[in-house]
Amino acid sequence: MESAIEWRRADTAAAAPAGPCTSAGDVLAALLDSVEGGELHIRPLRALLESGRFARFNEVGLALRRAFRDPAQRDYFIARMKPHLQLVIGVLPSGIQRHGMLPPEPSAPAPDALRLEQVSDAELRQWLVDDGSLIYGEFQRYELANYFDAIAPHLRPGGEMIDLGSGLGKVVMSAALALPFERCTGVELLGYRHAMALERRARLLALSQQLLAALPEQAQQPEAPLALPVGGAATLRHLLELDARIELREQNMFEADVSRASLVFIYSTCFAPLMDALAAKLARELPEGCLVSCTTFALSHPAFRLLQHFPANTLAWTGVFLYQRVAVPEGAALPPPAALYAPDPDEWEVRARAECAAYDAA
Incomplete structure (x- = not known):
């Protein structure tokens, strides 16, 4: 249905009175x-990421980010991401990018640092859901x-x-x-x-x-x-x-x-x-x-x-x-679960590799 409303395109000057309120x-x-x-x-990153719900967020996220940044692990990174593309806003998860919420770490990670190979698909999926929930929009x-x-x-x-x-x-x-x-x-x-x-x-x-x-x-x-x-x-x-x-x-x-x-x-x-x-x-x-x-x-x-x-x-x-x-007729069939955002995996891979190349060149 088309609307006849004339939409605003930008914030306008405040409607509040300049002087005392009289009504x-x-x-x-x-x-x-x-x-x-x-x-x-401003997000309180330390308190947030050390809280119970996100206690493992850093560990899993850093493992994913290391795989993204390491050219030797790129193929594996892309293979692990492909089954979960419907959970990612954009091409790459926000958390592993330069502006993401993960903390910096030394160029040589600790010997016992978690590797992406040790992260299950269920853990990776949950991390991607949590990463999306940390994006704020209004x-x-x-x-x-x-x-x-x-x-x-x-x-x-x-x-x-x-x-x-x-x-x-x-x-x-x-x-x-x-x-x-x-x-x-x-x-x-x-x-x-x-x-x-x-x-x-x-x-x-x-x-x-x-x-x-x-x-x-x-x-x-x-x-x-x-x-x-x-x-x-x-x-x-x-x-x-x-x-x-x-x-x-x-x-x-x-x-x-x-x-x-x-x-x-x-x-x-x-x-x-x-x-x-x-x-x-x-x-x-x-x-x-x-x-x-x-x-x-x-x-x-x-x-x-x-x-x-x-x-x-x-x-x-x-x-x-x-x-x-509205009321649903008795016995009405429910639609199957929908992948609401699911880019073509091959097209996504092209874009993801371009993002990787841009990171390498920076």
Whole structure:
């Protein structure tokens, strides 16, 4: 379905008032403008990579990186990678490249250093999944505004929005401000990201209290009208109850309770190997009528009816899909598991060897 929306192409000047806030709308604009992006956040590498979940990440990753860098091991490196190409974002895993999160090591590794030959296929697969999960991506501010415009016609006041893989909380906090949800919940697996999101939430709430307290007395009435950015009417309670309306959880998305959701948001560009399992979970647990949006990769399950597809470079830099949870006829056949990103192995090898040659020449 083609959309008549005129998409924003870049961030625009702040809509927040230059002077003191004199109305609920002024406060809302200032709060939206204050929500922080997270693409350039500093990752606590040592604490992260020494944590329980990633305790072996360094060891396996260094073995893979040594094989990539050693011309004598290139054929073996390429052979080991080929069965797992659907797990890699791009040509080579991010972690083994110069900008990756693996630590430097001496040119001559320790005699007892793990070799790629000692890494099982299951371990390598898990390492590639973990490497992808460490990549951080989010909508730019203007893309998020486009997204809100796109979904607004499908929303009803109330309900719960859930962001699976909520990172530093940008989408959750922005949605709580701009959209008419009763509650917005973020679910994030990585502890350091969850901690940073809590800090940002605290700053947002502190600013909200400060701005609301400074409003003229006549503008502080809970039932004072408030126009939301995407259309629709609310009252000042939308902001007065912000603390109760934003919840952030440190949790595996597969363990999250989504049974009361009215919108599930998934920035799934790095979730290719998880999409089938996510679709199955959501099909089991979501109420009928719930909206689901995801990026880059479609949901292949009969429980989800596609409402709109926004191709790459329209709403955002990547494609965005909007679905609705529908009833599945009894006995309906489920599609086989899909390899959502699986480049041709021979074409991949050509590109991988070019990357290797570029590394050697640098």
